[in-house]
Amino acid sequence: MNSSTQNQISEERAEYYGKLRGHSCAPLWEHLAQLVTPEPVITAIPHLWDYSKIREDLLHSASVITAEEAERRVLMLENPTLEGKARITESMYAGLQLIMPGEIARAHRHSPGALRFIVEGSGGYTSVNGEKTYMEPGDFIITPSMAWHDHGNDGDNPVVWMDGLDLPLVNHIGAMFMDHYPEEQFPDGQPHGDSYIRYGSNMRQVGATPDRSDSPIFSYPYAKSRETLEKLSKTTDWDPYHGLKLEYIDPTTGGAAMSTISTFLQLLPKDFKTEEYQTTENTTYSVVEGDGRLSVKVKNETKVIKWKKNDVFVIPCWYPHKFISNSDSTIFSFSDKVVQTKLGLFRERRGNN
Ligand SMILES: [Fe+2]
Numbered sequence: 001m002n003s004s005t006q007n008q009i010s011e012e013r014a015e016y017y018g019k020l021r022g023h024s025c026a027p028l029w030e031h032l033a034q035l036v037t038p039e040p041v042i043t044a045i046p047h048l049w050d051y052s053k054i055r056e057d058l059l060h061s062a063s064v065i066t067a068e069e070a071e072r073r074v075l076m077l078e079n080p081t082l083e084g085k086a087r088i089t090e091s092m093y094a095g096l097q098l099i100m101p102g103e104i105a106r107a108h109r110h111s112p113g114a115l116r117f118i119v120e121g122s123g124g125y126t127s128v129n130g131e132k133t134y135m136e137p138g139d140f141i142i143t144p145s146m147a148w149h150d151h152g153n154d155g156d157n158p159v160v161w162m163d164g165l166d167l168p169l170v171n172h173i174g175a176m177f178m179d180h181y182p183e184e185q186f187p188d189g190q191p192h193g194d195s196y197i198r199y200g201s202n203m204r205q206v207g208a209t210p211d212r213s214d215s216p217i218f219s220y221p222y223a224k225s226r227e228t229l230e231k232l233s234k235t236t237d238w239d240p241y242h243g244l245k246l247e248y249i250d251p252t253t254g255g256a257a258m259s260t261i262s263t264f265l266q267l268l269p270k271d272f273k274t275e276e277y278q279t280t281e282n283t284t285y286s287v288v289e290g291d292g293r294l295s296v297k298v299k300n301e302t303k304v305i306k307w308k309k310n311d312v313f314v315i316p317c318w319y320p321h322k323f324i325s326n327s328d329s330t331i332f333s334f335s336d337k338v339v340q341t342k343l344g345l346f347r348e349r350r351g352n353n
Pocket of ligand 1: 108109110114149
């Protein structure tokens, strides 16, 4: 084919494509290779937020804006490649929220589901549909979709937690709803600890059926989860890819504690090195105890990320990685695994074969 014939085709195609645009159509053959790729092509990158540096910024926010003005005084953790998109990974939102002593973050509800993972401070509480739960570092709290919730701090020191929400997923679908409660706080309902008493002992009242798709236990205390990890570590083989990793579950179904977010707590003993692991999950980690390194392959180069207590880091979809712990470490994490599993999209690769 000579060049004048090629030019003729290009001009013909260009004219044709222009005509298609006018009819709100586009030629798939020009985009297919970018749309359907042999492996995931991910914008988000592995990244760490150093809590010792962010903490200063977060505490500074208390002098910049009140919790009342802000409604939620939160520093969003944005993936460096997703700036301005309120995303820590492609599918999840995360932020660090600060409540000063005596402050109240007013009651509202929304369709995105939320989790809280407590980073520091005592005396903070969350009320979910009127049931109050006090929160200690390492506790995991669920605020289900469309559940009324407000937060406060009855203690003497700042309270900080990590928020994790399925906000990008909900936004993508478009099913976004939010209401403000007319009062500052939702009226007191069931007494503190009621849901744990009802559903936390592997028993339930005959005829009692939870009416929502998230676990009726909305507070998972760290003291209990940590004790479980410690006891299991004496009798359970270490998983070469995860150490000892437990998933928070809904005791009424045995499934994930939240309908759209998978949540985990894992133990890596001192000097533990995991084997290379790759997954379609987009995972955000919060270090509760210990320190170590993450070795992750980014475009055929190995990036080493050092993590320590209270740091947050992310491993987005399909980045091969390994963990190395310097000391006994416990790490909380949340991901979109439960959504991917429901959709039949979850994949993992163990080892580097
Ligand atoms: Fe909220």
